[in-house]
Amino acid sequence: MVNIDELKFDKDGLIPAVVVDSISKKVLTVAYMNKESLRISMEKGLTCFWSRSRQKLWLKGETSGNYQHIVSITADCDRDALTVTVEKDGPACHNGTDSCFTEPVWKSGELNEFSLDGLYQLLEGRKKDKPEGSYTTYLFEKGTDKILKKVGEECTEVIIAGKADDKKETVYEIADLAYHVMVLMVQMGISVEDIHRELASRHIIDHKIKQEKMTK
Secondary structure: OOOHHHOOOOOOOOEEEEEEEOOOOOEEEEEEEOHHHHHHHHHHOEOEEEEOOOOEEEEOOOOOOOOEEEEEEEEOOOOOOEEEEEEEOOOOOOOOOOOOOOOOOOOOOOOOOOOHHHHHHHHHHHHHHOOOOOHHHHHHHHOHHHHHHHHHHHHHHHHHHHHOOOHHHHHHHHHHHHHHHHHHHHHHOOOHHHHHHHHHHHHHHHHHHHHHHHHO
């Protein structure tokens, strides 16, 4: 573990902190910390920054309720910048958006950005707008029973491909299964964050069980 005194603060006693969502891995904001705000952050487990405009400490969420619960703080190789991974209670930006980074500057015409959150939002849009000719629209219009049937069919396809030891086909079928499971999630109002939290809770339980076995 790196000690606070080993970090390199600038001439104003500040160090940049890139705040990242632990679930989506999205950059939420970039702020600054001094030694005092960093100590408070570590003691409370909540992000605390130094406001350069107001020249005072700023505990994120103190007035808005949008606290950021710290999962980890990591220094870069030069120890002059931090990434702060958090679980957030609400929007990170004072404008009410999920992230402060919402203004596109440039985008590649060849490379596409993909995330499960992005796919989930696209599926939510399909359910709301129901564009004609969309397969996803068809599933939502048919309802839960049809979606569940497709999930079952894709499970079978994964088993067949896996049993044949066909890696390429298995990847393809797992992707199909993941898509249909996410359609079911949207249909039932289950978020990506809900699944993340459930898996995270199981990881903690599994870790405890392993520790118990090692001590016996």
